[in-house]
Amino acid sequence: MYDIVIIGGGPAGLSASIYSKRFGLSTLLIEKFGIGGQAILTDIVENYPGFPEGIKGSELVNKMEEQAKKFGVEFLIDEVLGVEIDNEIKKTKTNSSIYESDGLIIATGVNPKKLDIPGEKEFTGKGVSYCAICDAFLYKNKDVLVVGGGDSAIVEALYLTNFANKVYIIHRRDKLRAAQYLQEKAFKNSKIEFIFNSILKEIKGEKRVEKVIIQNIKEDRIYELNINGVFIYIGLTPNSNLFKDKINLDENGFIITDSEMRTNEKFVYAIGDVRKKELRQIITACADGAIAANTFCKDFSDKC
Numbered sequence: 001m002y003d004i005v006i007i008g009g010g011p012a013g014l015s016a017s018i019y020s021k022r023f024g025l026s027t028l029l030i031e032k033f034g035i036g037g038q039a040i041l042t043d044i045v046e047n048y049p050g051f052p053e054g055i056k057g058s059e060l061v062n063k064m065e066e067q068a069k070k071f072g073v074e075f076l077i078d079e080v081l082g083v084e085i086d087n088e089i090k091k092t093k094t095n096s097s098i099y100e101s102d103g104l105i106i107a108t109g110v111n112p113k114k115l116d117i118p119g120e121k122e123f124t125g126k127g128v129s130y131c132a133i134c135d136a137f138l139y140k141n142k143d144v145l146v147v148g149g150g151d152s153a154i155v156e157a158l159y160l161t162n163f164a165n166k167v168y169i170i171h172r173r174d175k176l177r178a179a180q181y182l183q184e185k186a187f188k189n190s191k192i193e194f195i196f197n198s199i200l201k202e203i204k205g206e207k208r209v210e211k212v213i214i215q216n217i218k219e220d221r222i223y224e225l226n227i228n229g230v231f232i233y234i235g236l237t238p239n240s241n242l243f244k245d246k247i248n249l250d251e252n253g254f255i256i257t258d259s260e261m262r263t264n265e266k267f268v269y270a271i272g273d274v275r276k277k278e279l280r281q282i283i284t285a286c287a288d289g290a291i292a293a294n295t296f297c298k299d300f301s302d303k304c
């Protein structure tokens with residue numbers, strides 16, 4: 001029996017674990033894959049205070065993990081299959097066991113959205129990727145296409161320019177959504193070419209991606225572009241399926257909380273990217289984690 005179980009080991013879950021352990025609460029953090037979450041897939045984090053030269057996403061979360069371990073947080077790498085949260089004792093069922101706790105913090109994060117176009121599924125891992133950090137080295141001196149106009153698309157396109165010969169960015173509008181400083185970097189980069197007002201219709205090839213079909217929606221023109229890789233960054237889907245019908249979600253599946261991270265279920269909190277909020281950044285994930293641990297500590301015990 002734990003005071004608190006945290007599901008998810010990204011920056012939000014790690015921060016919650018550090019704070020809850022330091023409040024004197026017994027804390028178990030369960031993570032499915034490996035500690036770090038989406039942050040580990042980010043090349044350079046330039047906007048986390050304290051690192052004026054930027055820091056590798058993997059390095060930043062490794063430091064957070066080290067810090068949590070130093071304070072005695074227990075870690076478990078296992079998949080959570082279900083939760084029971086409507087009783088006083090919360091039960092988290094994993095592949096290996098059932099873990100009981102007084103409180104539960106959900107930090108399950110997000111997954112990349114899919115385009116759902118012909119060829120996307122077929123060529124995933126064969127030229128279609130959702131992770132430039134993982135796959136960019138495969139495209140040394142090759143031509144790649146990045147889909148999307150948000151921060152992720154631009155950050156990852158910039159990273160790809162370290163390897164690829166040419167990086168096209170296709171965006172459905174004529175204006176990017178990404179932060180201004182990222183836009184400026186991308187516009188200045190001679191390896192990047194923008195394809196605005198256009199959508200990807202199909203991804204084609206024999207064994208691997210060889211070309212894509214593009215539609216310019218302003219000119220209603222359809223054409224082919226020879227390409228070796230397609231990197232898709234069109235937003236995020238919350239990992240909240242486990243909690244559907246158990247706690248309140250918004251229309252897109254993000255978990256609704258109050259400003260102190262409480263969900264509608266007593267002693268159940270949600271933090272980080274899976275939570276309905278405006279700004280999804282490492283720093284806001286960490287802040288959510290600290291707040292949730294503090295809220296639980298106050299709601300539940302007299303330790304805070």
Ligand code: NAP
Nearest residue numbers: 148149150151152153155172173177233234235236279280
């Ligand atoms: P996002 O901000 O939701 O942007 C998604 C982009 O994909 C938008 O440009 C959108 O077009 C486009 N899009 C969505 N659905 C599409 C479809 N079906 N077909 C074609 N294009 C489609 O997602 P994100 O870039 O992954 O960022 C997610 C969050 O993480 C944001 O809050 C972002 O600020 C944060 N983040 C921050 C950094 C950083 O370094 N500061 C880095 C990465 C991510 P429209 O613009 O037309 O809607």
